Amino acid sequence: MSRRARLIWLVVALVTAAPLAAAEPFAVEPLLTLARRAGLRVVEARHLALVTDLAPRPDDGIDGLPELFDAAFPAWCRHYGLDPAAHDQWRAFGCLVGDRDRFRAAGLLPTDGSVPDFVNGFCARNRFWLADQSNPAYRRHLLLHEGVHAFTLTIRRAASPTWYTEGIAEFLATHRLVDGRFEPTPIPSRAADVEQWGRIETLRRLRAAGAQPALADVLALPPAAHQDIPAYASSWAAVALLSTHPAHARAFAAAERGPLDRDFNTRLAATPGFDAAAAARDFAAFLDDLDYGYDLSRLAVDWTAGTPLAASRTVPVAADRGWQNAGVVLEAGRSYQWRAIGRCRLGTVGRTTLESEPDGISYDWYRDRPIGRLLVAQWHTDGGGPPGFRIVAAGAAGDFRALADGPVFLRINESPAGLADNAAGYTVDIAPRR
Numbered sequence: 001m002s003r004r005a006r007l008i009w010l011v012v013a014l015v016t017a018a019p020l021a022a023a024e025p026f027a028v029e030p031l032l033t034l035a036r037r038a039g040l041r042v043v044e045a046r047h048l049a050l051v052t053d054l055a056p057r058p059d060d061g062i063d064g065l066p067e068l069f070d071a072a073f074p075a076w077c078r079h080y081g082l083d084p085a086a087h088d089q090w091r092a093f094g095c096l097v098g099d100r101d102r103f104r105a106a107g108l109l110p111t112d113g114s115v116p117d118f119v120n121g122f123c124a125r126n127r128f129w130l131a132d133q134s135n136p137a138y139r140r141h142l143l144l145h146e147g148v149h150a151f152t153l154t155i156r157r158a159a160s161p162t163w164y165t166e167g168i169a170e171f172l173a174t175h176r177l178v179d180g181r182f183e184p185t186p187i188p189s190r191a192a193d194v195e196q197w198g199r200i201e202t203l204r205r206l207r208a209a210g211a212q213p214a215l216a217d218v219l220a221l222p223p224a225a226h227q228d229i230p231a232y233a234s235s236w237a238a239v240a241l242l243s244t245h246p247a248h249a250r251a252f253a254a255a256e257r258g259p260l261d262r263d264f265n266t267r268l269a270a271t272p273g274f275d276a277a278a279a280a281r282d283f284a285a286f287l288d289d290l291d292y293g294y295d296l297s298r299l300a301v302d303w304t305a306g307t308p309l310a311a312s313r314t315v316p317v318a319a320d321r322g323w324q325n326a327g328v329v330l331e332a333g334r335s336y337q338w339r340a341i342g343r344c345r346l347g348t349v350g351r352t353t354l355e356s357e358p359d360g361i362s363y364d365w366y367r368d369r370p371i372g373r374l375l376v377a378q379w380h381t382d383g384g385g386p387p388g389f390r391i392v393a394a395g396a397a398g399d400f401r402a403l404a405d406g407p408v409f410l411r412i413n414e415s416p417a418g419l420a421d422n423a424a425g426y427t428v429d430i431a432p433r434r
């Protein structure tokens with residue numbers, strides 16, 4: 001190696017070594033010694049030593065938090081294709097904080113400006129601080145959220161853009177307890193499983209106000225923006241969509257297994273199989289329909305162009321799926337007529353099977369319409385607001401005017417959470433009006 005080559009090598013080594021050193025985990029034992037000396041309560045399991053100044057209360061669940069953390073840890077490893085056994089010795093040190101002064105006095109909350117005056121939590125390498133929450137479910141969520149940061153910062157040496165850093169923390173922290181045990185629910189099926197979490201409600205409020213973000217807006221979130229709830233919520237939504245959508249999950253996982261550095265957006269865009277335009281449209285469709293129980297294996301949209309409708313066409317619509325492409329292209333401004341027949345099952349109530357015909361049943365309503373009602377829509381991208389499905393017709397028969405040049409989509413009205421126990425469907429005839 002020439003002197004010049006050696007010098008270049010040395011410079012490269014120094015530059016790449018700096019962030020590695022910054023990701024080295026803190027030693028946990030000395031911090032535990034400080035905590036015990038200050039008389040703080042310590043609860044431990046394999047991967048987490050948790051210290052708190054909160055007085056023990058019956059059923060506060062705090063003693064069980066390290067075990068919960070241990071149960072989540074293998075899921076985080078698996079997400080990145082890592083073997084949990086290879087990270088057996090990895091530990092985080094968490095402070096669950098009631099009174100910040102007690103932690104400052106114990107030497108466990110730096111006053112040198114290295115830890116900001118956080119609202120909910122803050123993570124530095126494998127150390128994190130968490131402001132106590134009155135709701136146990138939300139306390140668990142925030143603990144795991146900071147835990148994911150500790151994991152990605154040290155094990156994955158992450159220095160990724162804000163949307164990914166916060167989105168993956170939200171995605172991997174979201175869980176419910178089943179018989180007291182951790183179960184990941186990256187897209188929760190019921191609000192009651194994730195009390196006070198509120199990300200879906202936030203995104204639905206944005207949608208109702210016509211203010212839901214485009215994927216490009218989320219990918220460009222500035223570093224401080226994660227402090228506001230809509231930014232957290234949309235970062236979660238971006239990671240949830242890309243991780244679980246059948247068309248994007250494989251390319252996204254490949255990008256995630258590469259460096260999680262500042263150039264992550266560029267790396268993702270360049271990953272073989274990643275289609276940015278398709279992801280942007282699928283993200284818009286995801287936010288348009290997002291609700292508890294949203295399951296991309298049932299709700300992913302087929303955007304195939306289809307063929308022009310010259311004469312009458314008969315297409316099936318299944319009760320257990322979201323928007324279904326009828327394979328028929330309409331012309332903007334032209335009138336069409338439709339007629340639907342058939343009977344579908346919408347699940348059971350007690351021992352009774354709920355059945356519906358295309359007008360729907362008034363047993364329950366979803367998004368202002370009876371469940372079981374046939375809905376006819378088009379994907380609408382102009383008209384000012386964000387893109388979305390616009391319902392052009394509903395019920396058993398009638399006529400409508402096409403809003404756009406493009407495919408027509410059909411579905412049977414019910415909440416995403418209610419689709420899994422549905423069966424059968426309707427047959428729909430669509431024809432240009434003569």
Ligand SMILES: [Zn+2]
Nearest residue numbers: 145149166169
């Ligand atoms: Zn965070």
